[in-house]
Amino acid sequence: MRIRPAVTAAVSLATALSVSVPAAAHAADRAGSAGTTFSHVVVNGGKDLVLGPTTKKTVTIAWTATDPDGIAASWAYLWHGPNTDDADGLLPHYPPNGTCTVSATDPTTATCAVSFGVDAAKDLHRNAVAGTWQVLAGAQDGTDDWTEIDAAGTAHLKRLARATVNASPEPVRKGGTLTVTGRLTRANWESGGYTGYQGQRVELQFRKKGSSTYTTLKTVTTGSGGSLRTTTRARTDGYFRFRFAGTTTTGPATATGDYVDVR
Structure with a gap:
């Protein structure tokens, strides 16, 4: 499937594009000048x-x-x-x-x-x-x-991956049990939609109200259809979310935080 573009006679003059990450080029020359x-x-x-x-x-x-x-x-x-x-x-x-x-x-x-x-x-x-x-x-x-x-x-x-989250019940009493559910899906280029991503490790994270930093509480593995389900204790008002780091074939995904009022 090798394709060689039509070669012009001279290099065109244009603004140079800055590049910064070198990559090794050790494959054998295909033709002509070994000095290139x-x-x-x-x-x-x-x-x-x-x-x-x-x-x-x-x-x-x-x-x-x-x-x-x-x-x-x-x-x-x-x-x-x-x-x-x-x-x-x-x-x-x-x-x-x-x-x-x-x-x-x-x-x-x-x-x-x-x-x-x-x-x-x-x-x-x-x-x-x-x-x-x-x-x-x-x-x-x-x-x-x-x-x-x-x-x-x-x-x-x-x-492209997507993650959702829902923590319930809302509101919840302090020290009560929260059930956190969600789903991890990724683009299906063959069907033109999204399908569940099973067997993936996803972090459950929490951000206290008034803070800008999320802390990882535990790691959950996606089930059938990319489903996520776990429990945690409600200690203070704040946001829960699922975060997926990505793989070699799929990008990362972070759910929008779900706020829980603890009373």
Whole structure:
């Protein structure tokens, strides 16, 4: 499924995009100039891509390309799967060239970026593609040789999660037992909705009235359909919430605190 964008004749001049997180690019060159290297590869500003079933988002890949013969053009895109030939996901589907700026002090180096839209409803049809994606980076040098690195960097695409909470009874007497229930769900890219996330560890947290800090009281494991249920003692007025830290395939989720009046 390798796709090489149409290569322009020269690097376009544009405002350079600042990047900060270097990523190793040790895969073998695919063709041409073995002198081309890629560094400072950053996707989405270094943040995870957490997408709901209908999320639309603009994603930017930024990188630096260097070649002793200069950089005439460069490109990058995301792919998922065992290798680029058997990829089961590609973003964007039709990769454009990046916009590159040649360094004012080093003509062998160009800072590049490409932005593209991701529409979860159209672009993500399988939940199995959640997780780590690779960045393919390529470049054409000043002598028309070109190089591609399959794993120049990584990005993490995750399913959006949601958490709910309800503490009862309300109000409750001091020292009484509160039953706290809720549900953890996550985006289902295949159905276009949300489904329960079973078997996940979720923290029950409490914030005293007048305070801005939540404290973890206990950890609860989600049951069938992502259900949450536990009990705790009512000691003072405040807010209860469930907090899920996330996994390698699913983003974090925190329920809006439910206030309980203790009398």
